[in-house]
Amino acid sequence: MASRTVSAHAALRQFLRETRRHSLDLAAPLSDADSSAQSMPDASPAKWHLAHTTWFFETFVLTPHVPDYRVFDPAYGFLFNSYYEAAGPRLRRDRRGLLTRPALSEVLAWRAHVDAALERALDDLPDAARALVLLGCHHEQQHQELLLTDILHLFSENPLAPVYAEDAPFPAANADAHDWLAHPGGIVSIGHDEDGFAFDCETPRHPVLLQPFALGSRLVTNAEWATFIDDGGYRTPTLWLSDGWAWVERDDITAPLYWRREDGGWSTMTLSGRQPVDAAAPATHVSYFEADAFARWAGARLPREAEWEAIAENTALSQMFGTCWQWTQSAYAAYPGFRPEAGAVSEYNGKFMCGQFVLRGSSCATPASHARPTYRNFFYPHQRWQFTGVRLAKDI
Amino acid sequence: MASRTVSAHAALRQFLRETRRHSLDLAAPLSDADSSAQSMPDASPAKWHLAHTTWFFETFVLTPHVPDYRVFDPAYGFLFNSYYEAAGPRLRRDRRGLLTRPALSEVLAWRAHVDAALERALDDLPDAARALVLLGCHHEQQHQELLLTDILHLFSENPLAPVYAEDAPFPAANADAHDWLAHPGGIVSIGHDEDGFAFDCETPRHPVLLQPFALGSRLVTNAEWATFIDDGGYRTPTLWLSDGWAWVERDDITAPLYWRREDGGWSTMTLSGRQPVDAAAPATHVSYFEADAFARWAGARLPREAEWEAIAENTALSQMFGTCWQWTQSAYAAYPGFRPEAGAVSEYNGKFMCGQFVLRGSSCATPASHARPTYRNFFYPHQRWQFTGVRLAKDI
Amino acid sequence: MASRTVSAHAALRQFLRETRRHSLDLAAPLSDADSSAQSMPDASPAKWHLAHTTWFFETFVLTPHVPDYRVFDPAYGFLFNSYYEAAGPRLRRDRRGLLTRPALSEVLAWRAHVDAALERALDDLPDAARALVLLGCHHEQQHQELLLTDILHLFSENPLAPVYAEDAPFPAANADAHDWLAHPGGIVSIGHDEDGFAFDCETPRHPVLLQPFALGSRLVTNAEWATFIDDGGYRTPTLWLSDGWAWVERDDITAPLYWRREDGGWSTMTLSGRQPVDAAAPATHVSYFEADAFARWAGARLPREAEWEAIAENTALSQMFGTCWQWTQSAYAAYPGFRPEAGAVSEYNGKFMCGQFVLRGSSCATPASHARPTYRNFFYPHQRWQFTGVRLAKDI
Amino acid sequence: MASRTVSAHAALRQFLRETRRHSLDLAAPLSDADSSAQSMPDASPAKWHLAHTTWFFETFVLTPHVPDYRVFDPAYGFLFNSYYEAAGPRLRRDRRGLLTRPALSEVLAWRAHVDAALERALDDLPDAARALVLLGCHHEQQHQELLLTDILHLFSENPLAPVYAEDAPFPAANADAHDWLAHPGGIVSIGHDEDGFAFDCETPRHPVLLQPFALGSRLVTNAEWATFIDDGGYRTPTLWLSDGWAWVERDDITAPLYWRREDGGWSTMTLSGRQPVDAAAPATHVSYFEADAFARWAGARLPREAEWEAIAENTALSQMFGTCWQWTQSAYAAYPGFRPEAGAVSEYNGKFMCGQFVLRGSSCATPASHARPTYRNFFYPHQRWQFTGVRLAKDI
Numbered sequence A, B, C, D: 001m002a003s004r005t006v007s008a009h010a011a012l013r014q015f016l017r018e019t020r021r022h023s024l025d026l027a028a029p030l031s032d033a034d035s036s037a038q039s040m041p042d043a044s045p046a047k048w049h050l051a052h053t054t055w056f057f058e059t060f061v062l063t064p065h066v067p068d069y070r071v072f073d074p075a076y077g078f079l080f081n082s083y084y085e086a087a088g089p090r091l092r093r094d095r096r097g098l099l100t101r102p103a104l105s106e107v108l109a110w111r112a113h114v115d116a117a118l119e120r121a122l123d124d125l126p127d128a129a130r131a132l133v134l135l136g137c138h139h140e141q142q143h144q145e146l147l148l149t150d151i152l153h154l155f156s157e158n159p160l161a162p163v164y165a166e167d168a169p170f171p172a173a174n175a176d177a178h179d180w181l182a183h184p185g186g187i188v189s190i191g192h193d194e195d196g197f198a199f200d201c202e203t204p205r206h207p208v209l210l211q212p213f214a215l216g217s218r219l220v221t222n223a224e225w226a227t228f229i230d231d232g233g234y235r236t237p238t239l240w241l242s243d244g245w246a247w248v249e250r251d252d253i254t255a256p257l258y259w260r261r262e263d264g265g266w267s268t269m270t271l272s273g274r275q276p277v278d279a280a281a282p283a284t285h286v287s288y289f290e291a292d293a294f295a296r297w298a299g300a301r302l303p304r305e306a307e308w309e310a311i312a313e314n315t316a317l318s319q320m321f322g323t324c325w326q327w328t329q330s331a332y333a334a335y336p337g338f339r340p341e342a343g344a345v346s347e348y349n350g351k352f353m354c355g356q357f358v359l360r361g362s363s364c365a366t367p368a369s370h371a372r373p374t375y376r377n378f379f380y381p382h383q384r385w386q387f388t389g390v391r392l393a394k395d396i
């Protein structure tokens, strides 16, 4: 028991160090200006991600649980609180790009200050605070993915199409023929069983009754998506949800985000600059609206999240993790018996259960230790700056 | 068999006549101007409802199925198509209030023309067309309710607070103490079994696995809602969904729609003009956001639609029908195995399965023959000009 | 002196009667619905014009100056005050189309009530009040023109293109060759000399120093405008003011308001329904932006208002009055020594002296007795639902 | 003659060097992030100013007039063209803050490249090109002022209220009693006589006929503005232009830009951080709407631009230059006989002659050599992030 605690302590310390280090690595290719700009209200500056994840530890762990902790700068709470009403007022989300100060160097100094305080305090923290440290690490992993997708969006808006890194993450191709994996349905259990970390919204594990169904053996490819375009997919209103068609018309949508028609094909913006679209790679940066229209065009449908999880727990299907998040037709909602995390972090997930759709799996930009079969990502149906893709499903 | 057909034919003719007649009765108190105005994009003029329901029969029944039918005015298709992409282009929804012509009298002449053609054709129509006549009647019943709620909204915007009718529908009070009705959970069947009319979205009937739960014995009352207000419900962000709180702040929401603080209490706008709020009547004209926040404040939650239906099929609980639509926490989505209606009316329901929440029951403005336990109404979470109310639920 | 007073009294009574009668004549072709609809925030319903002009007399003449006057309905002040801050709060301008009540018949009853009271009181009114009656008549004449242009706009939004009247006003053609009328410049006096009625903004008469210039002998024709279009006028940014080009791009402007390209030519919406564009008629329903761009394309410029007035006072140039209002390059501003009308009507003109341009002359929709050389009409540079046209000018 | 040319050449070279150097000095206190952020569409990043002024020389001088000139980076034309339609397409104005690349260091390298090319070419340039170099210097001076006011706005949006420089420019106080300086009116000449540099819009010099008037002896002070506030100036609609009051209500305006009520007084944002408001300093960062309302409240009016210039040419009145730009009631318009600059730079001024008001004088942020009595600055009536102030006028 004691030794398990020791090793748990060591594991947490290790996870914390690696997580905090990884954020710095991700920011390394960015200039002060790169890290400070905000390209749309949905995105945040990289510097803000570095600061906000630090604020999380300072606010929820150090200040309440470490008696002699000295807050680095009392003004930062207002600047780097994201959406926690209980933690006080905050800067409007769409103003984050105006924070040219504190400079990146000051944010890095804050990170070092908080890291040092965590290192000192970690072993003596009560269990509840240690749970918050763990939550803080997983929280920071979420922001690591956002840092990458937000930078990609920022760079996509720059006519110079800057390169973040030559060897940056990208969704790996799979040129196999598309096949179907059948599932007989019946009662399955979904949700996290609380062995290991999970967010509150993944719990409680509970039984669900499924009808027979099949899932696609791989993600929809860019070649298939180009066929959809060529077949008039973006000009055929009857393929689309009503809200989706309104979005297509209002925003003049004709292809996935970042696609541009070039002489002799399509290009797309990537973390390695503008590149030709790879036919065998999965289509990505598509909205729920597009995913749903594509599936209808293909004579299929999107998976329900319970279907996806039932397969993921038992079968090694291609591209389930590490490639693209996969839109499901399930609205993001509370599981039966859902209880938000206790205390100050109770706003983490529950208050977003409205108007968003669940994505399952993980993407090329997700830290590997952040992926699991029960994971529920969620975005609004028009959003597509994440590495989002499509796995088809059908009734059988 | 033959006699059953005869009586089915007679029943359809009778339902058609009564439905068409009832729309005229509803419009009777309205002036030409009243019937032509549109108070917001979500609402339509009464004259438009009278015309659009007529367009439905002309477009989907008479034109394709009655060889010698003469279209009343070819220009009307553009004016009175609501959202059927397959039926061609249409007037922008927010421009319906600009149709001061055709005059109400011309629309009534169109109605008579179509009614006469239907009367003549009815017995000889093929089954598929008769099914569309039946659909057209249920469609018209939906618009009858909208006609009333749209007029209420229009009159609410008029500082003179006009009276639609002194004896107009209103949600009836229930002063009983609030109690809970328990359900043990388990596998229940929900959805329509196709005996009698239902919309496509109510099918197929299918099994669902429920956890134990309880439903409130009556709707939340105005007295209870006033307590929520007095307790700061509209000023406490942690009670609200994130999108809901943004809505409260942007639109400065402080009470149900139509409520106004008067010396010594609240008044509200009704179809009989501005009236004092009745403490024992159900709170109505509340959004999903408000319903959800109220439930959280009350230590309860909103029902899932399957829970509501499981109770409705087996128990005579108060105010399930004929009072207020009841928000559920279920996003409006396809049942497993859902197939849209075939043909031109396939856009009826399926394309709205995004971003809306299901409401169950029926309201004081719903035609009585239009209510059933499997019925799925749906609106966006901010909408509240329908007679919407709250029935609480909880896990047990 | 006494007899002059008598005849002045009789003249005012006569003017009042004719003006009030004329408004009714203008509204005669309109249904209750036609008269209640508002097609854009800039326009008002015809019924509102009938009511607002009545409110003007009730508020500024009868209530303050006729001791026993009984206000017809105290609620109407809120509904029909246009923009007089000093006269109390008022309905938002963009909500005027929601006033389906009071019905047209009630507004007509109000008009009769006010007319009768004015008839009784007129001879005994103090001079200041009689001046307000006169102002009220000229005010009503302004609204008579707006009633027509607002109905035209409403009907233009209706795909049925209703006819207001077969013999409705339209800008008369002039097929003469375009010529220039020169003026030597020097000191001229402009502004009203207070002999007869004028609005405050036309005063005081004052000297202005002009450079030599010439004015076009007639208005720009539709044929000339079509040449401008064919020459790419709407696609050449360097012809346009910066704000004008932004307007062209944002609103996708390609021709005058109401023009539509038909097989073999252009049509336009008129008070007599949709009609072919008459090549010899003056181009109308053009914005300041378009007028300015056209003039630049034509190697000319728009007149200054003092230039226009200097010509109008001394020369009978074609189409100066009764055809189209003529855009000038003069911003609407106070003349040196300008003093707003005293008292409650001081808001009439002065508070609009910002961002608008002066138009001179009068249009086919202006009552003939409302036109004079000193008259200053004004609109924002993007507005074009009035009968606005272009007379060219140049330096010589 | 020859020696005059030599000294003119030397003077231009000197002016160019000093101007280019001064821009670098102004940017010196800024980080890469500071220089890249855009706080509102009206403002531009400092780096953009540094680049755009360089683009001006490259595009209008070097490329057309220096045969062997090598464009530094062909992509920069799209990024740093401001509004010259004739010079090709350009980045949307509101996207300038997304240009985190090129880095400040790359922009500085471009500046050095262009500076070196100008140094080499200067003596051999034809006169027309030398005139463009001179124009480019004055253009850069305009952007120097904007660089400061844009940084001030950016820093004002940052809750940390960063200091640009402790010794930054500010509008100097004048505690003298307010007095009036009379002018008899009559014919005066205004506009530039073409001896020395002027922008095209300052020409031609021409006679204007003035009525007698008086100008205030100094600018309106902060103490006087605080009295206006305390007297309800921002809550009294009858003091305001109609558009101004709409602006006050929509944007909830209650004080000059940057003012904040503190315990015991007001503070304001300055280039030296947030500071107490100095009672004797001129009120600044006020819009035309505010200036006009203040003048009305004070029983005065704003000057006409010809009045201001007539005084400035003949009298050494306090605070005419180097303190705050002074709103006039004159709409920015073409002088009689105005001809835009020839060639590619013809869009410089003329296309903005719509909807803006002229400001006269110069501010604490204006380079001293950039101020002259004929100078015409112009902004929209709601804009107030420049150092704008009020000098009163009255009829006498």
Ligand SMILES: [Fe+3]
Pocket: A052, A082, A139, A143
């Ligand atoms: Fe976060």
Ligand SMILES: [Fe+3]
Pocket: B052, B082, B139, B143
């Ligand atoms: Fe319908």
Ligand SMILES: [Fe+3]
Pocket: C052, C082, C139, C143
């Ligand atoms: Fe008026």
Ligand SMILES: [Fe+3]
Pocket: D052, D082, D139, D143
């Ligand atoms: Fe510039």
